[in-house]
Amino acid sequence: MARRLRVxxxxxxxxxxxxxxxxxxxxGVTEGAPIVFGAALSLTGKYSIDGKTTQQGYDLAVQRVxxxxxxxxxGQAHKLKIVYYDDESTSSxxxxxxxxxxxxxxxxxxxxxxxxxxxxAIAPITEKYKIPMIEANGADxxxxxxxxxxxxxxxxxxxxxxxxxxxLVAEATQKAGHEPKAVRVGxxxxxxxxxxxxxxxxxxxxxxxxxxLVVDDKLPPELNDMSSALTKVRALKPDLLIVSGxxxxxxxxxxxxxxxxxxxxxxxxxxxxxxxIIEKFGKAAEYALCAAQWDRSLAYSDRWFGTAxxxxxxFEKEYKDPATYESAESAAAVLTFVDAxxxxxxxxxEKVRDAIAGTDLMTFFGPIKFDPSGKNVAKSxxxxxxxxxxxxxxxxxxxxxxxxxYPAPAWDQRQ
Amino acid sequence: xxxxxxxxLDAPGLNLQLxxxxxxxxxxxxxxxxxxxxxxxxxxxxxxxxxxxxLLGGYxxxxxxxxxxxxxxxxxxxxxxxATIGWALYRVVIYRVVERDPFSSILATFGxxxxxxxxxxxxxxxxxRTVESGLGSLLVAHGxxxxxxxxxxxxxxxxxLGSLLVxxxRATRLGQAIRATAQNSRAARTLGVNTDRVYAATFAINxxxxxxxxxxxxxxxxxxxxxxxxxxxxxxxxxxxxxxxSLGGVALAGAGLGIAENYAGFLFGAEYQTAFVFSLLVxxxxxxxxxxxxxxxxxx
Numbered sequence: 002m003a004r005r006l007r008v009x010x011x012x013x014x015x016x017x018x019x020x021x022x023x024x025x026x027x028x029g030v031t032e033g034a035p036i037v038f039g040a041a042l043s044l045t046g047k048y049s050i051d052g053k054t055t056q057q058g059y060d061l062a063v064q065r066v067x068x069x070x071x072x073x074x075x076g077q078a079h080k081l082k083i084v085y086y087d088d089e090s091t092s093s094x095x096x097x098x099x100x101x102x103x104x105x106x107x108x109x110x111x112x113x114x115x116x117x118x119x120x121x122a123i124a125p126i127t128e129k130y131k132i133p134m135i136e137a138n139g140a141d142x143x144x145x146x147x148x149x150x151x152x153x154x155x156x157x158x159x160x161x162x163x164x165x166x167x168x169l170v171a172e173a174t175q176k177a178g179h180e181p182k183a184v185r186v187g188x189x190x191x192x193x194x195x196x197x198x199x200x201x202x203x204x205x206x207x208x209x210x211x212x213x214l215v216v217d218d219k220l221p222p223e224l225n226d227m228s229s230a231l232t233k234v235r236a237l238k239p240d241l242l243i244v245s246g247x248x249x250x251x252x253x254x255x256x257x258x259x260x261x262x263x264x265x266x267x268x269x270x271x272x273x274x275x276x277x278i279i280e281k282f283g284k285a286a287e288y289a290l291c292a293a294q295w296d297r298s299l300a301y302s303d304r305w306f307g308t309a310x311x312x313x314x315x316f317e318k319e320y321k322d323p324a325t326y327e328s329a330e331s332a333a334a335v336l337t338f339v340d341a342x343x344x345x346x347x348x349x350x351e352k353v354r355d356a357i358a359g360t361d362l363m364t365f366f367g368p369i370k371f372d373p374s375g376k377n378v379a380k381s382x383x384x385x386x387x388x389x390x391x392x393x394x395x396x397x398x399x400x401x402x403x404x405x406x407y408p409a410p411a412w413d414q415r416q
Numbered sequence: 417x418x419x420x421x422x423x424x425l426d427a428p429g430l431n432l433q434l435x436x437x438x439x440x441x442x443x444x445x446x447x448x449x450x451x452x453x454x455x456x457x458x459x460x461x462x463x464x465x466x467x468x469x470x471l472l473g474g475y476x477x478x479x480x481x482x483x484x485x486x487x488x489x490x491x492x493x494x495x496x497x498x499a500t501i502g503w504a505l506y507r508v509v510i511y512r513v514v515e516r517d518p519f520s521s522i523l524a525t526f527g528x529x530x531x532x533x534x535x536x537x538x539x540x541x542x543x544x545r546t547v548e549s550g551l552g553s554l555l556v557a558h559g560x561x562x563x564x565x566x567x568x569x570x571x572x573x574x575x576x577l578g579s580l581l582v583x584x585x586r587a588t589r590l591g592q593a594i595r596a597t598a599q600n601s602r603a604a605r606t607l608g609v610n611t612d613r614v615y616a617a618t619f620a621i622n623x624x625x626x627x628x629x630x631x632x633x634x635x636x637x638x639x640x641x642x643x644x645x646x647x648x649x650x651x652x653x654x655x656x657x658x659x660x661x662s663l664g665g666v667a668l669a670g671a672g673l674g675i676a677e678n679y680a681g682f683l684f685g686a687e688y689q690t691a692f693v694f695s696l697l698v699x700x701x702x703x704x705x706x707x708x709x710x711x712x713x714x715x716x
Binding site: 045046047048049050189192218219220221223224225226227228229230232233235236237248249252253256259260261262276281282283285 | 420423427430433434437441534537538541542543544546548553555559562564566567637638640641642643645646677678679680681682685686687688689690691
């Protein structure tokens with residue numbers, strides 16, 4: 002015991018000695034021990050692409066905060082550090098690893114994993130240890146109905162993804178002098194937490210306008226052919242067809258809707274950009290409506306990255322990949338922690354938790370303000386339409402860069 | 417479900433669409449199944465990694481077309497590459513379990529399927545990949561029926577490849593040696609057939625079939641590292657129904673499965689389409705077992 006104390010004392014002394022010359026660089030501020038975050042991310046397995054993007058977003062934010070001098074708490078500047086584990090895209094592994102991050106690696110705060118399913122598995126653990134977790138990639142509304150006290154999400158919940166698409170169709174129908182009640186809606190959506198919540202939101206919105214739901218099919222996660230569902234869509238002729246099922250769903254929808262010449266007036270999708278529908282399908286992807294959490298053209302900015310466009314450029318310089326919204330929301334999760342810790346003026350978990358709950362922050366990703374359940378209620382989704390081989394923001398009105406094209410031309414009218 | 421049934425009765429044209437789609441995709445399933453039947457019949461080995469070999473073919477065609485090769489040229493290339501992979505797999509793993517009890521072969525190929533999945537995930541990423549043929553669709557019967565030209569192409573290619581195989585088995589020395597080994601490997605050995613080489617060739621031919629089928633899969637649907645199991649299960653089912661060694665039977669069973677799947681997807685919703693395939697497999701295994709028992713034969 003005595004020996005261990007001596008070692009610890011020596012280490013502390015060593016740390017103090019090392020920190021003096023560094024602290025001299027920032028006058029009046031001494032350098033404290035780094036603040037350690039933990040994250041279990043899907044670096045292998047079916048979410049590995051998105052897991053990697055999430056990690057890049059976290060890393061870029063940490064890099065930026067550190068190069069600006071770190072987080073200042075009570076006259077001390079703390080650098081940030083993240084300990085990562087690979088959860089192999091499985092929930093049980095994610096929960097185990099977060100338990101390990103907290104109880105063995107002693108991380109002070111937790112950053113969320115990728116996907117609603119994994120967030121669901123991890124939230125009970127952070128709750129048990131009373132460790133604040135800010136997550137950026139779990140959008141299912143069901144995450145925020147359990148009364149979790151330590152869970153916060155910077156992104157919009159999944160029910161909001163395609164509400165703007167329904168509104169857009171309703172408004173376009175009104176403008177053309179028809180009743181939105183006459184609009185027929187078809188829904189073909191994967192049977193998983195996230196996608197079903199996307200469906201529920203869109204259907205709620207459609208009911209609000211009095212639209213008729215004519216197709217309501219579910220896709221199993223392992224399906225790679227939706228032609229039988231589309232045969233039904235072709236027969237029942239909805240005006241708006243809503244398809245969601247992660248990147249695979251978007252790929253299938255564009256491929257098979259164009260192959261079967263399904264003549265809907267609007268096709269609304271999620272995860273278009275991670276599915277790279279424009280790159281894959283070119284003309285066949287035209288006029289598709291796509292939900293996104295963020296776009297580089299939005300006029301948000303903050304003191305860390307500057308504007309959304311600045312963030313996107315920095316990301317591309319660093320990783321040679323386009324900046325997707327998944328990376329942006331992940332970076333925003335780190336920034337929210339930084340802001341809350343500075344306002345709390347302490348590294349005490351409870352104080353930081355309360356500071357997070359009181360967040361009212363503008364970031365390059367958008368405004369962040371949590372409701373009592375921990376979800377961000379200040380930001381809104383954006384809706385793209387593929388126009389001339391590019392994503393153009395068509396809703397909400399104040400961000401729109403292009404006029405939505407509705408109805409989309411029939412297949413035989415397209416070149 | 418009743419609503420869907422009424423819809424089918426109201427609009428008979430829909431039946432045509434489901435039938436045509438079913439037959440066209442059934443041909444691809446049948447091609448993969450024929451490879452499985454070949455390996456099963458000759459080597460007494462149930463290849464659980466069949467679907468993964470299909471995916472490898474899909475990846476070859478994907479990267480080939482990305483490098484500028486025309487899809488139709490990329491398919492033979494995929495067949496050649498996956499055949500080589502098949503041959504290598506035989507030399508490293510499969511030869512240890514050939515002629516052993518099915519349990520060890522199932523276990524070994526199951527292990528292979530996991531290794532291939534994870535390797536594909538590491539090397540190619542978890543992204544969904546697809547090859548855009550740019551062929552468009554045909555409108556038949558006043559627009560009532562749409563047929564994607566790429567499905568038609570896949571159908572024709574599957575039939576051509578199947579016929580090529582039949583010719584190969586009948587007319588070439590290697591084909592004869594393969595058939596002799598399938599009938600009685602010990603007798604073939606005493607008559608001077610090098611069965612080890614026959615097995616290696618058989619597994620390589622299966623690789624070629626899977627590689628070509630994989631290219632068609634990438635052009636018709638898509639590939640990603642975890643899509644293999646569906647093709648393994650479907651082939652298994654088709655082989656169980658059609659038996660070993662009859663290409664006609666395999667083709668019929670493939671078409672039947674394709675049609676059944678499309679109807680199930682339409683009637684019960686796409687959600688239950690895959691569930692339907694698995695339930696059908698159970699039903700088929702049970703009835704086939706009963707039928708064999710009545711004939712005093714057993715499913716091997």
